[in-house]
Amino acid sequence: MAVTPVIVAIDGPSGTGKSSTSKAVAARLGLGYLDTGAQYRAMTWWMLANGVDVADAAAVAAACAKPSIVSGTDPLAPTITVDGTDVAGPIRGREVTSAVSAVSAVPEVRARITELQRSLASETAAAAGGIVVEGRDIGTTVLPAADVKIFLTASPEARAARRSAELSGADAAGLAATREALLKRDAADSGRTASPLAKAADATEVDTTELTLEQVIECVVTLVEAARRPVR
Numbered sequence: 001m002a003v004t005p006v007i008v009a010i011d012g013p014s015g016t017g018k019s020s021t022s023k024a025v026a027a028r029l030g031l032g033y034l035d036t037g038a039q040y041r042a043m044t045w046w047m048l049a050n051g052v053d054v055a056d057a058a059a060v061a062a063a064c065a066k067p068s069i070v071s072g073t074d075p076l077a078p079t080i081t082v083d084g085t086d087v088a089g090p091i092r093g094r095e096v097t098s099a100v101s102a103v104s105a106v107p108e109v110r111a112r113i114t115e116l117q118r119s120l121a122s123e124t125a126a127a128a129g130g131i132v133v134e135g136r137d138i139g140t141t142v143l144p145a146a147d148v149k150i151f152l153t154a155s156p157e158a159r160a161a162r163r164s165a166e167l168s169g170a171d172a173a174g175l176a177a178t179r180e181a182l183l184k185r186d187a188a189d190s191g192r193t194a195s196p197l198a199k200a201a202d203a204t205e206v207d208t209t210e211l212t213l214e215q216v217i218e219c220v221v222t223l224v225e226a227a228r229r230p231v232r
């Protein structure tokens with residue numbers, strides 16, 4: 001049975017499992033995948049690489065039209081380039097992670113990246129039969145007409161433990177520091193004026209604290225399959 005393209009928005013705070021879940025759901029259902037956080041990180045990487053003071057919102061706004069940010073939407077091999085350079089590794093570094101909330105709070109940055117996201121989402125959805133887009137404001141602002149909206153949550157302790165597990169040898173002090181850094185970024189992302197991190201009124205909230213990643217993936221796949229409509 002032919003089905004219409006499905007648009008899936010997955011939002012939530014840091015470390016709730018958005019990327020892992022979105023990639024797996026997209027791969028399982030044969031859909032495209034867009035990591036919008038990677039786009040804000042790529043913009044931040046470019047600002048830092050070009051000596052723009054990320055605390056100066058006017059300077060960030062004046063420069064944000066310059067970089068060419070290109071995202072690949074294959075969930076099995078997502079890519080991100082800036083002016084043709086592969087930045088998938090550098091955008092995960094500590095310097096970018098510390099600066100990204102300041103850059104993403106600038107309205108001109110959001111306007112530019114939101115436009116990129118909308119056009120990529122519609123092109124990819126048409127070509128691949130749908131797309132899973134993950135971020136902070138997808139269900140509220142970027143794609144408010146998405147067919148499925150999910151808001152993932154988890155306790156700060158669970159999120160910090162998951163992040164620390166990625167770093168071998170993380171101790172109790174490291175865990176506490178990771179927890180504080182996650183909460184600081186969430187507070188900045190939720191507190192900004194322009195398109196803050198928020199649950200859309202019509203999103204389904206999934207608390208992943210006590211769930212395995214596989215259980216979260218199953219839950220989202222079930223919601224997406226229920227929303228897919230046959231072509232008339």
Ligand SMILES: Nc1ncnc2c1ncn2[C@@H]1O[C@H](COP(=O)(O)OP(=O)(O)OP(=O)(O)O)[C@@H](O)[C@H]1O
Binds near residue numbers: 019214
């Ligand atoms: N339900 C789960 N149970 C255990 N570990 C999980 C679960 N979901 C995700 N993880 C692990 O938690 C870590 C963070 O997950 P992920 O990167 O998907 O989160 P995120 O919400 O995309 O984070 P960020 O917003 O910071 O990019 C990863 O190591 C992932 O494997």
Ligand SMILES: Nc1ccn([C@@H]2O[C@H](COP(=O)(O)O)[C@@H](O)[C@H]2O)c(=O)n1
Binds near residue numbers: 036037038104185
């Ligand atoms: N839709 C989005 C997605 C992300 N951000 C900002 O980017 C930061 C990094 O996101 P990760 O998912 O890679 O951790 C995030 O902290 C936000 O500042 C955003 O504003 N909107």
